[in-house]
Amino acid sequence: MNHLGDAHLHTWTLRLMALLAADPQDQLAWLGERELDTKDVVEEVELLCRVSEGLAERGVxxxxxxxxxxxxGRRLGEIDATCRVGFWDNALVTDSAWGDVRSLARQFLLTSLGDWRQPLPRPVRPQSGHH
Incomplete structure (x- = not known):
């Protein structure tokens, strides 16, 4: 990892995978009162999965x-548009795709760190004026 950006993306990937791998009740507790759009979560993870190709070429x-x-990335790509609408806390409990993503994220963390149980990332404070 000779690029500062590579190190940041690696860390962000591990943190996001920790969140995706967590038990549903831990994910919901992490979300708290935050209203996170499912579409945004899917797009963020898909982006990291695409960027990982270049990171792998550089040995990250x-x-x-x-x-x-x-x-x-493939599993997220299978989530149709109607299941991307609404808040993630609802999707976590109603769409079985998130159980599949959870299992895949756990496998990634097992491969990467040897244990899927990782601390969840610190929640980002909601932006003021954002609904």
Whole structure:
């Protein structure tokens, strides 16, 4: 990892995977009162999965990690537009795709860190004036 941006993206990927791998009740507790759009979560993870290709070329991710990230990206790509509407807390409990993503994220963390149980990222404070 010779690029500062690479290190940041690697860290962000690990944090996001920790959130995706967490048990549903922990994910809901992390969300708290935040209203996070499902579409935004899907797009963020898909972007990181696409960026991981270049990161792997630079040695940031190992082949096994890249394989796991590709699987997550494919599964998210299968979530149709109607299931991307609404808040993520609702999607977590109503759409089985998130159970699949949880399993794939756990596999990524097992491959990468040896344990899927990782601390959840610090929640980002809601932006003022944002609804």
């Amino acid at each position: 991710f190992e082949p096994g990690e890249l394989r796991d990230l590709r699987a997550i």
